[in-house]
Amino acid sequence: xxxxxxxxxxxxxxxxxxxxxxxxxxxxxxxxxxxxxxxxxxxxxxxxxxxxxxxxxxxxxxxxxxxxxxxxxxxxxxxxxxxxxxxxxxxxxxxxxxxxxxxxxxxxxxxxxxxxxxxxxxxxxxxxxxxxxxxxx
Amino acid sequence: xxxxxxxxxxxxxxxxxxxxxxxxxxxxxxxxxxxxxxxxxxxxxxxxxxxxxxxxxxxxxxxxxxxxxxxxxxxxxxxxxxxxxxxxxxxxxxxxxxxxxxxxxxxxxxxxxxxxxxxxxxxxxxxxxxxxxxxxx
DNA sequence: TTCCAGATGCAATGATGTTGCAAATATACT
DNA sequence: AGTATATTTGCAACATCATTGCATCTGGAA
Numbered sequence: 650x651x652x653x654x655x656x657x658x659x660x661x662x663x664x665x666x667x668x669x670x671x672x673x674x675x676x677x678x679x680x681x682x683x684x685x686x687x688x689x690x691x692x693x694x695x696x697x698x699x700x701x702x703x704x705x706x707x708x709x710x711x712x713x714x715x716x717x718x719x720x721x722x723x724x725x726x727x728x729x730x731x732x733x734x735x736x737x738x739x740x741x742x743x744x745x746x747x748x749x750x751x752x753x754x755x756x757x758x759x760x761x762x763x764x765x766x767x768x769x770x771x772x773x774x775x776x777x778x779x780x781x782x783x784x785x786x
Numbered sequence: 787x788x789x790x791x792x793x794x795x796x797x798x799x800x801x802x803x804x805x806x807x808x809x810x811x812x813x814x815x816x817x818x819x820x821x822x823x824x825x826x827x828x829x830x831x832x833x834x835x836x837x838x839x840x841x842x843x844x845x846x847x848x849x850x851x852x853x854x855x856x857x858x859x860x861x862x863x864x865x866x867x868x869x870x871x872x873x874x875x876x877x878x879x880x881x882x883x884x885x886x887x888x889x890x891x892x893x894x895x896x897x898x899x900x901x902x903x904x905x906x907x908x909x910x911x912x913x914x915x916x917x918x919x920x921x922x923x
Numbered sequence: 924t925t926c927c928a929g930a931t932g933c934a935a936t937g938a939t940g941t942t943g944c945a946a947a948t949a950t951a952c953t
Numbered sequence: 954a955g956t957a958t959a960t961t962t963g964c965a966a967c968a969t970c971a972t973t974g975c976a977t978c979t980g981g982a983a
Binding site for chain 4: 924925926927928929930931932933934935936937938939940941942943944945946947948949950951952953
């Protein structure tokens, strides 16, 4: 498991206290997507604008990726070492729990048999599941 | 094919000029999701707040449903007479074209074989496809 | 220690969506 | 048709979320 400092070094980013705090928060939630507002409430004293820029930088460097789960909230998740989400979602899926509101990244949901109308070119598939998660059941 | 007036009458809504203009715009795009801003730009003189409220009313009455296509934009599509989207998405899928930005509702995309981690309860499946549509190819 | 590109904080601005209330109007009733 | 009323609309104000420009600060290398 990489530490925040490892990740920053690998990405040619300066190891500032703020970035380390943000990354640490992500590392604590390895399978859950993180809401922008979760971060705002949990990383203590900070500047909201800096958070936006930090997340944008992390996304550009491939450290995190945006998670689309059907909600209006902007969410991000830590990319794993084999993360290809920012290139193509493949069979990546997200599960959003209706009770706790958490969104989990699922590595695979099985085979999808997509049939498109003719002349449509398929490039990316995103599957959003919702229901009740293990914890809330 | 129902007219705007038919739909309003069926839904116990007053037939105001504004509502008819909005519904007419939806009827012109039977398979595409409509962005909030598309409406703002295409239905002429109007009040932004009234549009929000109109769309909300239409959604509550089951005339339109919100379309989640992965973009940040709020989009709506006309419900067909057999529309169950506001109840459960079933195998409903949306295709978003990267070139023209339009989102199309696809009635079926084939069989999905979803395998969830144990103890997860699946309630709703939303599939978002993106690529190039017939027109743009 | 010094230097400077990169990172941060602040102020201002823009986009988007909501609420309260008064004026306008669609519809039902006489 | 005329009237009453509940609904609908438009305006003002407000709340939230995100972005940009710029001055200041700082991590990291010389």
